[in-house]
Amino acid sequence: MGNEEISLSTIGQIAIQVRDLDKAVIFYRDVLGMKFLYQYPGLAFFDCTGIRLMLSLPEGKEFKYGSILYFKVPDVQQAYSILLQRGVGFIEEPHLIAKMPDHDLWMAFFNDLDGNTLALMCEIRQNQ
Secondary structure, three states: OOOOOOOOOOOOEEEEEOOOHHHHHHHHHHHOOOEEEEEEOOEEEEEEOOEEEEEEOOOOOOOOOOOOEEEEOOOHHHHHHHHHHOOOOEOOOOEEEEEOOOEEEEEEEEEOOOOOEEEEEEEEEOOO
């Protein structure tokens, strides 16, 4: 024991704290269109194509912001337009982040109702 190797790669669940669980469920389910799985007191779960997103109320008195979630979309401009029409307030419009050897990486950032940063990301393949 101790010589074993481990390589963490697959994310099973991501947790985000929210102040109002009912409002957060409406935002993630109805505005962002995420697949709602189930809800327990103080917790709500969504399926992000095999990765579970858990929204939770703070356990103590202190509210803590979470990590940025990057959602892959096939067309960043289209996703941006749809979410904009649904009332999502974007921090930035879709823009080029980096030119990679085989694709261009585009992103657009926005906040949920509790100030957690979320992002749309799109890898646009370059014509070969």
